[in-house]
Amino acid sequence: MSLGPAEVKNIAHLARLDIDESLIPDYAKNLSDILAFVEQMNAHATEGVEPMAHPLDMSQRLRPDEVTERDQRELFQRIAPATEAGLYLVPKVIE
Amino acid sequence: MHDKTITELAAALKAGEFSSVELTEALLRRIEAHNPELNAFITVTREPALQAAREADAARAAGKAGPLTGIPIAHKDIFCTAGVRTSCGSKMLDSFVSPYDATVVEKLKAAGVVMLGKTNMDEFAMGSSNETSYYGPVKNPWKLDAVPGGSSGGSAAAVAARLVPGVTATDTGGSIRQPAAMCGISGLKPTYGRVSRYGMIAFASSLDQGGPMARTAEDLALLLNNMAGFDPRDSTSVEHVVPDYTDGIAESLEGLKIGLPKEFFGEGLDPEVGQVVEAAIKEYEKLGAEVREVSLPNSKLSVPVYYVIAPAEASSNLSRFDGVRYGYRCENPVDLEDLYKRSRGEGFGAEVKRRIMVGTYALSAGYYDAYYLKAQQLRRLIRDDFVRVFEEVDVLMGPTSPTVAFNIGERSDDPLQMYLSDVYTIAVNLAGVPGLSIPAGFAKGLPVGLQVIGNYFSEAKLLNVAHKFQQATDWHLATPEGF
Numbered sequence: 001m002s003l004g005p006a007e008v009k010n011i012a013h014l015a016r017l018d019i020d021e022s023l024i025p026d027y028a029k030n031l032s033d034i035l036a037f038v039e040q041m042n043a044h045a046t047e048g049v050e051p052m053a054h055p056l057d058m059s060q061r062l063r064p065d066e067v068t069e070r071d072q073r074e075l076f077q078r079i080a081p082a083t084e085a086g087l088y089l090v091p092k093v094i095e
Numbered sequence: 096m097h098d099k100t101i102t103e104l105a106a107a108l109k110a111g112e113f114s115s116v117e118l119t120e121a122l123l124r125r126i127e128a129h130n131p132e133l134n135a136f137i138t139v140t141r142e143p144a145l146q147a148a149r150e151a152d153a154a155r156a157a158g159k160a161g162p163l164t165g166i167p168i169a170h171k172d173i174f175c176t177a178g179v180r181t182s183c184g185s186k187m188l189d190s191f192v193s194p195y196d197a198t199v200v201e202k203l204k205a206a207g208v209v210m211l212g213k214t215n216m217d218e219f220a221m222g223s224s225n226e227t228s229y230y231g232p233v234k235n236p237w238k239l240d241a242v243p244g245g246s247s248g249g250s251a252a253a254v255a256a257r258l259v260p261g262v263t264a265t266d267t268g269g270s271i272r273q274p275a276a277m278c279g280i281s282g283l284k285p286t287y288g289r290v291s292r293y294g295m296i297a298f299a300s301s302l303d304q305g306g307p308m309a310r311t312a313e314d315l316a317l318l319l320n321n322m323a324g325f326d327p328r329d330s331t332s333v334e335h336v337v338p339d340y341t342d343g344i345a346e347s348l349e350g351l352k353i354g355l356p357k358e359f360f361g362e363g364l365d366p367e368v369g370q371v372v373e374a375a376i377k378e379y380e381k382l383g384a385e386v387r388e389v390s391l392p393n394s395k396l397s398v399p400v401y402y403v404i405a406p407a408e409a410s411s412n413l414s415r416f417d418g419v420r421y422g423y424r425c426e427n428p429v430d431l432e433d434l435y436k437r438s439r440g441e442g443f444g445a446e447v448k449r450r451i452m453v454g455t456y457a458l459s460a461g462y463y464d465a466y467y468l469k470a471q472q473l474r475r476l477i478r479d480d481f482v483r484v485f486e487e488v489d490v491l492m493g494p495t496s497p498t499v500a501f502n503i504g505e506r507s508d509d510p511l512q513m514y515l516s517d518v519y520t521i522a523v524n525l526a527g528v529p530g531l532s533i534p535a536g537f538a539k540g541l542p543v544g545l546q547v548i549g550n551y552f553s554e555a556k557l558l559n560v561a562h563k564f565q566q567a568t569d570w571h572l573a574t575p576e577g578f
Contacts, residue, residue, distance in 0.1 A: 008452070015410060015455040016417075016432070017448055018440030027449065030510055034453055037511055038399040041469050044476075051471035052478060054301060055287045055527020056551065060330050075194045081424035088419050091430050 002032045097257045101314040115165030119148040135253040139212040147209040164207030172213040175294040184216040184228040187442035197294025206321040215249030223516040227446045236575040241500040244274030251278035256578040261309040269520025272532035276495035276544020282308040287527035288333030291326035299408035302524045312561035316340035344562045349383035352488040356391045359493030367538035375535040391480040397522040403470035410454030478526040485550040495532040495544030534570040
């Protein structure tokens with residue numbers, strides 16, 4: 001699989017990454033090399049093999065639906081780039 | 096006193112030969128003298144360390160000291176430490192002061208350790224050479240123009256240079272074992288789920304595992320005793336009894352069945368590294384072990400499988416860094432999308448962006464089955480190989496990495512070459528079994544690591560196997576010149 005500049009830009013957009021235009025060819029080459037490398041996987045038949053998501057084949061534990069955390073909003077917002085009145089500030093979304 | 100192991104330091108503190116404050120002062124002076132050259136620490140926490148040392152001495156005076164009370168350690172900068180910057184080696188988190196402690200940090204604090212600082216690492220633990228760190232590369236104490244390995248390169252270099260006797264680290268594809276090998280120290284990656292991931296910044300959640308690094312297996316056991324255990328705050332933490340890992344560490348290896356996976360001794364292995372590993376295995380035969388060849392036929396697919404699964408999980412985990420709640424935010428964003436894109440584009444380094452993009456692609460509509468699902472199927476076949484061989488043998492042995500430490504800059508332009516440094520360690524993470532690396536000798540003047548792999552939850556056996564080797568040999572005592 002070889003990726004061109006347009007595909008790299010689309011992936012960068014999906015990942016919400018701003019990539020400098022001048023670096024797109026480098027990323028295209030590196031990503032194409034990596035994808036070509038991982039395609040070795042296709043030479044091996046895996047029909048009927050159950051995909052493994054957890055090395056011990058365990059599933060997510062559930063806990064009782066109870067409040068376990070205390071409110072630490074001020075502590076957490078102290079490290080935020082911009083807050084006001086307990087809210088996180090971002091550029092205007094709706095005109 | 097900097098040349099003592101944790102076990103020796105604990106005995107000396109107990110005997111009153113020196114105090115934790117004196118020990119902490121001495122190591123802080125060493126860090127201040129050597130860190131400008133090595134770059135092993137991102138943050139040194141002098142005042143809090145001295146405060147913790149005073150408290151440890153007071154606890155000892157009050158008769159309340161445990162085995163690790165007053166022992167200085169350092170944490171890889173991937174573990175959240177309350178009130179102390181936790182950068183994960185990234186510009187993205189350069190200003191991030193964690194509001195809470197990781198479970199590992201909390202447990203070790205409760206055991207009375209003294210944190211000297213936070214160690215350097217590849218950015219978000221993505222790398223095998225410590226060259227992707229925002230804070231610059233770490234130097235290998237054995238050869239200053241060589242890499243220390245990665246991603247826990249700062250942790251490994253700090254122990255090798257005798258700046259600190261033990262450290263915490265993490266291993267997603269080899270990040271404890273490979274730098275331990277390249278720096279000539281001991282490092283253990285426990286069974287997946289053995290050590291809590293809470294507060295350990297996530298890279299690939301189905302592979303990430305925290306563990307200790309130190310000079311000896313005995314020290315690893317002491318640290319693991321205070322790191323392992325079930326944690327309800329980590330949804331993948333495993334409820335499994337935690338033994339005292341120092342129990343049985345000196346047991347005889349008579350009759351131990353060692354398997355040598357033939358795939359770990361083939362093409363790509365530096366012959367000089369291979370010779371050192373073979374000599375180490377001979378030593379085990381002298382200790383009464385039986386050696387036989389085994390096969391992990393699917394392990395050759397580990398690197399490609401890993402480079403689908405790890406980036407896929409990373410692309411999802413790293414989506415939390417958005418410039419809104421914490422971490423880096425770009426200047427003057429024009430709208431929300433610009434805020435996301437530029438904060439992430441400017442905050443992440445090249446390798447992190449590369450992996451996020453590979454993962455995004457592998458998970459995107461139309462490609463999921465061909466990449467992620469396929470990789471997960473092969474992961475099961477890789478795991479099944481281990482399950483099968485552990486029906487025949489007690490442990491597996493082989494080289495930790497195919498080469499000794501390479502030079503800084505030598506592989507940094509070629510991601511695929513870099514990835515092959517972990518060719519023998521990655522399968523272990525995919526299977527979720529424990530593995531450790533211990534110093535086994537030297538090739539080209541640089542340390543070579545012996546990797547020992549065990550069945551699920553066999554950490555105590557691995558430490559026993561490593562300890563007996565260290566009783567019979569003295570490779571783990573070798574110190575780099577100038578340190």
